[in-house]
Amino acid sequence: MHAMQYEITLPADYDTGVIRDRVARVGHLLDDWDGLGLKAYLLRERGLDGSPVGQYAPFYLWDTPEGMNSFLWGPGFQGLVNDFGRPVVQHWTGLAYEDGGAPDATPEVAVRRRANIPEGVPLAEAAREALRETQRLAALDGVVGAAAAVDPRHWEVVHFSLWAHDRPEATGETYRVLHLSAPGRDRLRRGRHW
Structure with a gap:
């Protein structure tokens, strides 16, 4: 599994209806x-859910690198580049994925939390902790699914969860889910990925 996200920060007075229409x-x-595996079309609006900025920030879980590459080098991503410029694409290697207790629900919100792995922390322990956090999140009420992944260039872990209600019990940046494409979610390997 590979996790991927790009963030397009919007001007303060940007009409987010443009993003909603685009996703529709x-x-x-x-x-x-x-x-x-899945793509969550995510939107943060300045002043809502504690967000200091407006952002269009889709989050992906790929079950094959070929799928990810065909998207990045194909017309879909090029269309986004044509409209918004070429964003930095963040990429993490999968550590864990779990379905939540509401796997078939339509997610309303997503929460993303990034955390650096401090120098001196054994990497195997950091990976085990990411797995435990994924399992903890997946067990909470209303969770559609939860994942953890790592960027070994910056030694950063990302935790991502989808929620069937708008009261997530997770800390991090909260996004509204405008649409969920999940053609291969059933193919995402559950549990640990190492």
Whole structure:
């Protein structure tokens, strides 16, 4: 599994209806994308859910690198680049994925938390802790699914969870889910990925 996200920070006075319309128009195009576990079309609005900025920030879990690469080098991502410029694409190697207790629910919100692995912490222990946190999140009421992944360039762990209600019991940046494409979610390996 590979996790991926790009963040497009919007001007303070940006009409987020433009993003909502875009997702309504093109979101379904990845509903059957080969190699995609899931893509959550995410939006943060300045002043809502504690967000200091407005951002369009889709989050992906890929079950194959070929699926991810065909998206990045294909017309879908190029369309985004044409409209917004080329964003930095963050990428993490999967550590764990778990379905939550509400796996078939339509998610309302997502929570993403990034944390650095401090120098001196044994890496195997950091990976085990990420697995435990994924399992803890997945066991909470209303969770659709939870994942953890690591960027070994910066030694950063990302925790991601999807929630079927708008009262998540997780800390981090909260996003509204505008659409979920999940053609290969059933192919995402559950549990630890090492």
